Amino acid sequence: MSKKTDKYWDIGWQLMDGCTKCSPGCLHCWSESMAARLHAEDIYVDGCPGGSYNWHGTIRLNHNRLKIIGGKPKTITIWNDPFHEKVPFGFIDRVNAIIALCRQHTFMVLTKRIERMEKYFVAESSKLGGFTERIIRESNRYIDNKKYDEFYEYMRDKQGILPNLWLGTTIETWEQWDRAKILSEIPAYKRYWSIEPLLGEFPHQLPPEKTDWIIIGAETGQGRRPCKLEWFEPFIEYADLYNIPVWVKAIELNGKIVKDITQFPKFLQRRESPTFTTENTEDTKL
Numbered sequence: 001m002s003k004k005t006d007k008y009w010d011i012g013w014q015l016m017d018g019c020t021k022c023s024p025g026c027l028h029c030w031s032e033s034m035a036a037r038l039h040a041e042d043i044y045v046d047g048c049p050g051g052s053y054n055w056h057g058t059i060r061l062n063h064n065r066l067k068i069i070g071g072k073p074k075t076i077t078i079w080n081d082p083f084h085e086k087v088p089f090g091f092i093d094r095v096n097a098i099i100a101l102c103r104q105h106t107f108m109v110l111t112k113r114i115e116r117m118e119k120y121f122v123a124e125s126s127k128l129g130g131f132t133e134r135i136i137r138e139s140n141r142y143i144d145n146k147k148y149d150e151f152y153e154y155m156r157d158k159q160g161i162l163p164n165l166w167l168g169t170t171i172e173t174w175e176q177w178d179r180a181k182i183l184s185e186i187p188a189y190k191r192y193w194s195i196e197p198l199l200g201e202f203p204h205q206l207p208p209e210k211t212d213w214i215i216i217g218a219e220t221g222q223g224r225r226p227c228k229l230e231w232f233e234p235f236i237e238y239a240d241l242y243n244i245p246v247w248v249k250a251i252e253l254n255g256k257i258v259k260d261i262t263q264f265p266k267f268l269q270r271r272e273s274p275t276f277t278t279e280n281t282e283d284t285k286l
């Protein structure tokens, strides 16, 4: 993981197109502007580039992208919000089956719809037959009988917590702090906060909630909103108190966005990450 770039992932997995705005951080949604640019008259956005445009809530699930991902270990993020209300849990089961089968990679799953993530992993889990059972069932689509037994043992052993599936939530202002609380309640190998875009002041001495990584940054791009350097302080203090790695993506300095950390104030020169699953030697191959 290079500290020279603000990018902490290797590839994006575009499993769904479309979304709906649900939070202050969605205002300048990057994915929406890409959809407007690539499919101006298409089904996902009203309006067109150059004028105003808006998701209109159509979601397309890209079933053709649900396949085993080979190759060298990578960090993979899923585009858009996989816990959007229109993404069925059955689809998420298939995604997780692939994640469980491709364990040389680390998958980072980020949502603003943390209640629905909790519903999937906790509240509905037993009702739907249990996470482990569902993933084992879905794995049938991707492996033959010979590998199935080994996979079955693996899943039983992990008891519903996949070491290469990291769960995260976005928190842009103090108003969204409840998401940190809910994330704490979801069983996960690693949890992370994406404080991006950082849009306001948070109290110092943040209440303790479980996280293994803090990714934080100012809003970038056209129409970006201001971001004060002191807004970063509570998160840096929290990280130091609980010994949590911090990845500072971008800051606003003298009215400009800066991504080169050598230009950051000393206290923000942090591009740290937890040990990625793919850096472990165990559990790397099926």
Ligand code: SF4
Pocket (backbone or CB within 6 Å): 019, 020, 021, 022, 023, 025, 026, 029, 030, 031, 032, 055, 079, 080, 081, 112
């Ligand atoms: S949840 Fe993510 S993808 Fe969906 S509108 Fe908001 S920023 Fe865009």
